[in-house]
Amino acid sequence: MPSYKFTYFPFRGLGEPVRLLFHLADCPFKDERFSFEEWGAVKSKSPMGQLPILGVDGLEIPQSAAILRYLALKFGFAGKTPEDRAWVDAVVDRFKDFFVEFKKFLVAKRGGKSEEEVAKVVSESVVPAMESYFKLLNGLLERSKSGFLIGNSITYADLVVVNNLETLRNFGFLNASEQPKLTALLEKVYSQPGIKEYVSSRTASDF
Numbered sequence: 001m002p003s004y005k006f007t008y009f010p011f012r013g014l015g016e017p018v019r020l021l022f023h024l025a026d027c028p029f030k031d032e033r034f035s036f037e038e039w040g041a042v043k044s045k046s047p048m049g050q051l052p053i054l055g056v057d058g059l060e061i062p063q064s065a066a067i068l069r070y071l072a073l074k075f076g077f078a079g080k081t082p083e084d085r086a087w088v089d090a091v092v093d094r095f096k097d098f099f100v101e102f103k104k105f106l107v108a109k110r111g112g113k114s115e116e117e118v119a120k121v122v123s124e125s126v127v128p129a130m131e132s133y134f135k136l137l138n139g140l141l142e143r144s145k146s147g148f149l150i151g152n153s154i155t156y157a158d159l160v161v162v163n164n165l166e167t168l169r170n171f172g173f174l175n176a177s178e179q180p181k182l183t184a185l186l187e188k189v190y191s192q193p194g195i196k197e198y199v200s201s202r203t204a205s206d207f
């Protein structure tokens, strides 16, 4: 088995789905978490100037979605058919579209903007983007026989979506009574062997 090292910051962000995938697959890896200072010292030598980065026997692979797709194909969580794999990629790409809008909220909130400015970002960017994104996810779950987003078993699309749903829940954008299907997906993914133990022991982070 290759030696895996996964490097990201000490929060969930774009890195946590990869950590969840390693735990789901029960595959050992070095979970390296850089402070911003540690990252600053090595950023210029990194492949694309950003984290996360996956090390595989010394080879560095950047970009969260590329890392997830690479590992999920190896571990069997990328979708069982070519069509399912295409839809898994499509859902992750759709998440990225949503995240462009949602990130505006995180930047405003963490950048010390006033309550009014944050509220403007929420009403102009987050709420409209969330409506269409949630509509897609609910539609997939309505048609799903497995309770997962695509096909008959868990895929890395579920991990990406659920990690972000937790962030949305932490900031008050998701509640169980309004979004029962999305909440059920979150609970189903978090109850998977490997993930369940990891989630119950990890350090909580808002995002």
Ligand SMILES: N[C@@H](CCC(=O)N[C@@H](CS)C(=O)NCC(=O)O)C(=O)O
Residues within 6 Å of the ligand: 013, 014, 043, 049, 050, 051, 052, 062, 063, 064, 065
């Ligand atoms: N498209 C990239 C985005 C990566 C990204 O935005 N990384 C941020 C943290 S979430 C980062 O490295 N920030 C520090 C920096 O740019 O120096 C991916 O999905 O991996």
